[in-house]
Amino acid sequence: MVSEFGPSFDTVLVVDFGAQYAQLIARRVRECHVYSEIVPSTMPVEEMMAKNPKAIILSGGPSSVYAEGAPAVPHGLFETGVPTFGICYGFQAMARELGGTVARTGVAEYGGTPLEVVREGVLFAGLPGRQSVWMSHGDSVAAAPEGFEVTASTPETPVAAFEHPARGLYGVQFHPEVLHSEHGQTVLKHFLDAAGCRPSWTMLNIVEDAVEAVRAQIGPEGRAICGLSGGVDSAVAAAIVQRAIGDRLTCVFVDHGLLRKGEAEQVERDFVAATGVKLRVVDAAERFLKALDGVTDPEEKRKIIGREFIRVFEDEQRAVIADGPVDFLVQGTLYPDVVESGGGTGTANIKSHHNVGGLPDDLQFQLVEPLRTLFKDEVRRAGEELGLPAAMVWRQPFPGPGLGIRIVGAVTRERLEILREADAIAREELTRAGLDRDIWQCPVVLLADVRSVGVQGDGRTYGHPVVLRPVSSEDAMTADWSRVPYDVLARISTRITNEVREVNRVVLDVTSKPPGTIEWE
Ligand SMILES: Nc1ncnc2c1ncn2[C@@H]1O[C@H](COP(=O)(O)OP(=O)(O)OP(=O)(O)O)[C@@H](O)[C@H]1O
Ligand SMILES: O=c1[nH]c(=O)c2[nH+]cn([C@@H]3O[C@H](COP(=O)(O)O)[C@@H](O)[C@H]3O)c2[nH]1
């Protein structure tokens, strides 16, 4: 914003090399009260300079810097004199561009890694000499460019951070934007301070902006239906749209047969009570299970579920048409759904979220997605502002494709029943132990095509394992496995093997994200 007295806040550009975390970097900058926006790495430097950036951050990315077609540092960027901070791929790209060397050393680092600060310099000023950082890389900087000082290393990566303060250039191999990097936010803040960014930007009221935007998109006569799942994202999206267009909104809850025990009843009861919104409940189990018959490939499952959702919404579109045509479909899509579905610039497709990458090509609706640039915790804050009940705002996420992507193997009614029982026990025990808020979510996964031998009641069993996947996370982009107390795990295991006949083994998933994702499919 520029007034006659000059700009009131500074802008930081995040140059996106196809990172999983570009939006997260932008958000961390906004948390420092500095305005930030993401630009593609293909944007010409002149266009970037037109935005008058006070600082630039080069993001991570999936490519290898020397690979054919790898995104390059925008031509002429380092000649602009704008202070620049490279992260992971951005760090490697900076090193390479300025005459250092990058190599595939054969040793990758994923997840929590101990970092040793060898010189505080600007980035690590006042921070502990040893700290844990979050890594996700296969390439490494073998030699820093001339004039740069190496400031940190890890056991596998001798050059884990470098800087050239006189030129305003800084870089780290780790991901400071990820909360699991102990002092990441401080490192970022040190860069912003060094670049002279003033902490003068405060977030505009997300909710009011969103209501206005929805009103403008749908217009004074338009009607919408909203896919409502009982989860927080669709609840907040529905509340925003309800504010914008009132009773021209109809919510549709789809029971696809892949829900958890008691879920359909609970959503129907609690949601209407809390919001007073018009709700239609559709029993579509038959059609989803038929479409999924024999399908084992995760992406195929996701695409089928995404398509069937839309077909149900189209049926509903016809069913409520009496009040006037319905052209808009509201979804509680969040930024991570978009990123993981490969929706960023050059971002890899990790999995097609049913509501993004799983949508059919012949979609008859215009999508209304008021939360598309936000993260879960921002959505929760919006929900609180909208006055939604705490139980709804703090509900653990549950994926739209439901138990369909928690059965490794084909989905059948019998397998769903087994998983539903095991899942209900795990949820009950975690709630009883008071862990609901500590744990982001705890998928229970049925390894339907795996069998193992057990001994129960002195007899041999040949049953299936289930996996417990409790994770802690801030926004599902990264996660760590939750350290659930052993006695709680023991109770869950005993109860599941006692009460669910087909399951004779319970295993715990102790993988962070990355490298694992939260759901198994
Ligand atoms: N059973 C369902 N019926 C109707 N729409 C659904 C259903 N499940 C998911 N959706 C739609 O897909 C969107 C994405 O699902 P997702 O699970 O990411 O969000 P959510 O269920 O609203 O929140 P949460 O992430 O907390 O579970 C939802 O916001 C909603 O619009
Ligand atoms: O609505 C959804 N539709 C989907 O297709 C989908 N896939 C994963 N998830 C949820 O997203 C978060 C991140 O999950 P992953 O680490 O498995 O990608 C976790 O919270 C997952 O439960 C989905 N939600």
Ligand SMILES: NC(=O)CC[C@H](N)C(=O)O
């Ligand atoms: N997260 C990243 O930016 C990874 C950078 C690069 N692709 C590597 O593997 O080293």
Ligand SMILES: [Mg+2]
């Ligand atoms: Mg959900």
